[in-house]
Amino acid sequence: MTTPKSKTPTHAPMSQWPTRDGELIVGGLPLSRLAARVGQTPFYAYDRGLLSERVAHLRAALPAAVKLHYAMKANPMPALVAHLARQVDGVDVASTGEMQVALDAGVSPTEISMAGPGKRESELHQAVAAGILVNLESAAEIGPLRAASDRLGVPARVAVRINPDFELKSSGMKMGGGPKQFGIDAEQVPQVLGQIDQAGLRFEGFHIFAGSQNLKAEAIIEAQLKCFELALRLADAAPAPVRTLNLGGGFGIPYFPGESTLDLRPIGDNLAELAARASERLPTAAIVIELGRYLVGEAGIYVCKVLDRKVSRGHTFLVTDGGLHHHLAASGNFGQVIRKNYPATIGNRAEAPLGEPVSVVGPLCTPLDLLADRMALPQARPGDLVVIFQSGAYGFSASPHRFLGHPAPVEVLV
Amino acid sequence: MTTPKSKTPTHAPMSQWPTRDGELIVGGLPLSRLAARVGQTPFYAYDRGLLSERVAHLRAALPAAVKLHYAMKANPMPALVAHLARQVDGVDVASTGEMQVALDAGVSPTEISMAGPGKRESELHQAVAAGILVNLESAAEIGPLRAASDRLGVPARVAVRINPDFELKSSGMKMGGGPKQFGIDAEQVPQVLGQIDQAGLRFEGFHIFAGSQNLKAEAIIEAQLKCFELALRLADAAPAPVRTLNLGGGFGIPYFPGESTLDLRPIGDNLAELAARASERLPTAAIVIELGRYLVGEAGIYVCKVLDRKVSRGHTFLVTDGGLHHHLAASGNFGQVIRKNYPATIGNRAEAPLGEPVSVVGPLCTPLDLLADRMALPQARPGDLVVIFQSGAYGFSASPHRFLGHPAPVEVLV
Numbered sequence: 067m068t069t070p071k072s073k074t075p076t077h078a079p080m081s082q083w084p085t086r087d088g089e090l091i092v093g094g095l096p097l098s099r100l101a102a103r104v105g106q107t108p109f110y111a112y113d114r115g116l117l118s119e120r121v122a123h124l125r126a127a128l129p130a131a132v133k134l135h136y137a138m139k140a141n142p143m144p145a146l147v148a149h150l151a152r153q154v155d156g157v158d159v160a161s162t163g164e165m166q167v168a169l170d171a172g173v174s175p176t177e178i179s180m181a182g183p184g185k186r187e188s189e190l191h192q193a194v195a196a197g198i199l200v201n202l203e204s205a206a207e208i209g210p211l212r213a214a215s216d217r218l219g220v221p222a223r224v225a226v227r228i229n230p231d232f233e234l235k236s237s238g239m240k241m242g243g244g245p246k247q248f249g250i251d252a253e254q255v256p257q258v259l260g261q262i263d264q265a266g267l268r269f270e271g272f273h274i275f276a277g278s279q280n281l282k283a284e285a286i287i288e289a290q291l292k293c294f295e296l297a298l299r300l301a302d303a304a305p306a307p308v309r310t311l312n313l314g315g316g317f318g319i320p321y322f323p324g325e326s327t328l329d330l331r332p333i334g335d336n337l338a339e340l341a342a343r344a345s346e347r348l349p350t351a352a353i354v355i356e357l358g359r360y361l362v363g364e365a366g367i368y369v370c371k372v373l374d375r376k377v378s379r380g381h382t383f384l385v386t387d388g389g390l391h392h393h394l395a396a397s398g399n400f401g402q403v404i405r406k407n408y409p410a411t412i413g414n415r416a417e418a419p420l421g422e423p424v425s426v427v428g429p430l431c432t433p434l435d436l437l438a439d440r441m442a443l444p445q446a447r448p449g450d451l452v453v454i455f456q457s458g459a460y461g462f463s464a465s466p467h468r469f470l471g472h473p474a475p476v477e478v479l480v
Numbered sequence: 481m482t483t484p485k486s487k488t489p490t491h492a493p494m495s496q497w498p499t500r501d502g503e504l505i506v507g508g509l510p511l512s513r514l515a516a517r518v519g520q521t522p523f524y525a526y527d528r529g530l531l532s533e534r535v536a537h538l539r540a541a542l543p544a545a546v547k548l549h550y551a552m553k554a555n556p557m558p559a560l561v562a563h564l565a566r567q568v569d570g571v572d573v574a575s576t577g578e579m580q581v582a583l584d585a586g587v588s589p590t591e592i593s594m595a596g597p598g599k600r601e602s603e604l605h606q607a608v609a610a611g612i613l614v615n616l617e618s619a620a621e622i623g624p625l626r627a628a629s630d631r632l633g634v635p636a637r638v639a640v641r642i643n644p645d646f647e648l649k650s651s652g653m654k655m656g657g658g659p660k661q662f663g664i665d666a667e668q669v670p671q672v673l674g675q676i677d678q679a680g681l682r683f684e685g686f687h688i689f690a691g692s693q694n695l696k697a698e699a700i701i702e703a704q705l706k707c708f709e710l711a712l713r714l715a716d717a718a719p720a721p722v723r724t725l726n727l728g729g730g731f732g733i734p735y736f737p738g739e740s741t742l743d744l745r746p747i748g749d750n751l752a753e754l755a756a757r758a759s760e761r762l763p764t765a766a767i768v769i770e771l772g773r774y775l776v777g778e779a780g781i782y783v784c785k786v787l788d789r790k791v792s793r794g795h796t797f798l799v800t801d802g803g804l805h806h807h808l809a810a811s812g813n814f815g816q817v818i819r820k821n822y823p824a825t826i827g828n829r830a831e832a833p834l835g836e837p838v839s840v841v842g843p844l845c846t847p848l849d850l851l852a853d854r855m856a857l858p859q860a861r862p863g864d865l866v867v868i869f870q871s872g873a874y875g876f877s878a879s880p881h882r883f884l885g886h887p888a889p890v891e892v893l894v
Contacts, residue, residue: 139845139884160845163885182884184787184799184843204799206788206862229792245795247841373598374620378643381659385598385618394880399813401848427661429598431553431574434815448620464883466808468876470553470596471577 075324077409090413093480097413108370108388116365127330131341140358140459212265227273256303263305275314307350317360322406359459366458382424389428391469413453418444489738491823504827507894511827522784522802530779541744545755554772554873626679641687670717677719689728721764731774736820773873780872796838803842805883827867832858
């Protein structure tokens with residue numbers, strides 16, 4: 067690829083994906099061969115090797131005492147969950163639908179926890195029956211958990227999700243601090259701990275989740291420190307020893323021009339300190355880091371095919387068979403205020419020089435259906451394969467497949 | 481409801497929905513009874529009577545010579561399509577998936593047209609086999625259409641979608657003017673008409689679609705006038721008489737505070753003039769107005785149930801079983817730059833006075849999962865039914881149902 071000479075911000079290099087003979091290599095296969103194996107475009111492909119490497123990278127950077135959980139909401143593909151489940155220490159689910167996938171993947175109920183506001187009584191009943199840990203988001207969940215426990219003759223395992231009294235700085239999404247639907251306000255926690263005790267639920271720990279998609283190590287460190295200290299304070303009111311202290315995640319990946327990779331080293335150093343303090347102050351507690359996007363986001367690509375290279379009034383459009391209906395986030399319609407391009411390439415010409423800026427669009431009758439806006443890509447023609455990088459998280463499952471009645475994409479783990 | 485005294489912009493009154501004994505009435509049924517009939521929340525409900533009234537309202541305002549088409553992409557629910565198909569003059573589809581629904585609904589192929597960039601060869605083959613009209617978006621479609629026609633021994637019916645050399649002012653989405661993936665640049669059309677003739681395709685007319693979700697009658701009138709005159713100019717180069725002149729739609733509905741209903745009268749007057757001119761200049765042509773959102777948007781509601789009334793640091797959250805995964809547009813993640821509230825109420829307390837502002841959220845672990853932000857609603861408690869109005873278009877089919885693995889909503893036509 068050509069090196070940009072201007073100071074325009076560029077995408078982080080997608081060096082996790084090798085190329086060979088001009089083609090991107092996915093799970094050892096040239097992309098065009100993988101497309102032939104899949105038998106259709108568009109598709110999502112997730113690379114097993116990259117997933118395992120990411121776990122190893124985290125294990126090397128984080129202290130051994132810290133447990134690593136997978137937040138399945140980022141990518142609930144069953145084969146991917148099964149692959150990761152063998153390598154992480156637990157799986158966090160956001161619904162009983164996700165719980166079933168985790169159980170099918172062979173994850174022990176003792177290693178599954180469920181979070182999310184508005185849990186229905188039937189869901190709480192299922193969770194107790196499964197024997198998983200329920201992160202309490204509201205005191206209103208105590209009654210149904212007790213009832214389920216009584217009916218089933220099975221203890222209800224709970225952790226308290228705390229809405230902290232601070233925010234994670236520079237976070238893509240703020241999920242703690244101020245009034246929130248998530249968790250129980252820190253100042254209410256002692257009272258709720260009393261109610262848990264009275265109801266006979268089995269208290270196991272705390273869950274504090276202050277944000278997500280953060281690329282600044284110092285902000286993550288500060289949040290983890292504050293979360294840890296908040297948990298120490300609240301542990302005094304706990305009806306039983308804290309066995310699990312889930313400090314959430316929030317580790318970001320670089321999506322847009324000018325963003326760069328998160329530096330794990332200082333985060334690991336800080337967690338080592340916290341683990342040492344925990345071994346004194348909360349000797350029964352395991353510190354848990356829960357990651358979704360950071361584990362899977364960079365290990366996935368979305369692939370669609372160029373159907374038409376159309377020039378309109380001097381601007382080139384690559385019209386593809388993929389689009390917003392398959393990859394809402396890449397179209398800029400999933401939480402972004404200003405649309406920016408995901409990193410992208412032409413996967414079967416990945417080593418070719420970049421041409422004039424083109425726009426990559428899909429088949430939908432809406433100008434929102436835009437996968438890349440005026441982006442320099444290798445020169446493409448019909449039949450070529452557009453690759454959208456950083457698509458392993460919040461892609462397939464977070465997109466409106468039915469919109470306009472086109473065929474759904476498929477997912478493969480390679 | 482109380483009347484707001486301040487000058488804060490308010491939502492347009494949702495007076496199409498009557499109330500009785502405190503409840504919203506949907507298709508003649510009190511909402512709580514309808515919810516019991518459906519057997520689950522969340523659901524979308526579309527009111528047959530309101531759909532028919534909207535068609536009648538349009539028929540009364542538009543000249544008899546103008547044909548009314550339904551743009552199915554707004555809402556492809558099969559029962560709704562079948563209901564509307566009996567009342568409109570044609571159905572426009574955006575994919576062969578939608579084409580199948582229209583054919584199943586009993587729409588004659590002569591009354592179906594298909595638009596959209598990036599039509600695959602297999603789709604063009606299906607369209608020719610079905611005998612529907614294909615709106616050409618690119619000269620690249622001519623070859624596959626000719627091949628399909630030859631293989632099938634069936635003429636390929638085509639209209640040319642024109643990318644005009646002007647934009648629809650004040651439009652929610654601009655779909656014409658400048659470089660676009662939609663249609664053929666006006667200045668290229670004469671040449672493409674020659675190619676159509678040479679390829680032996682059956683030319684039937686033009687399709688010019690300049691925008692959508694426009695609430696200003698004068699902007700729509702200006703665009704229709706310009707589109708009409710553009711078509712007159714280009715008709716001289718046509719290989720056959722123009723039989724259909726689809727001027728698109730773009731009629732908006734009021735979603736957000738401060739927006740009000742589109743005035744149809746001047747649009748109808750303008751179309752009457754255009755129809756008179758067409759009868760002289762293009763005597764074989766029918767003028768078609770193609771509407772999606774305007775036909776169905778105001779006839780639909782999204783209904784979810786309050787699971788928890790949660791107060792966090794002085795702010796009240798109604799935590800429901802619905803959310804972004806069912807109704808992406810109401811969450812503000814479908815083309816909106818700044819999130820605004822859709823009109824909403826508590827459907828089983830629709831006549832109660834408005835209480836303090838509350839936020840309506842769903843069960844997802846993301847702060848994007850917001851159906852109403854600090855909005856004054858009748859005071860609600862668990863079990864009550866939150867209603868999001870103006871949800872008949874781009875709701876169910878445009879939402880990422882699988883996100884986080886919660887149950888999908890259902891749709892009913894009442």
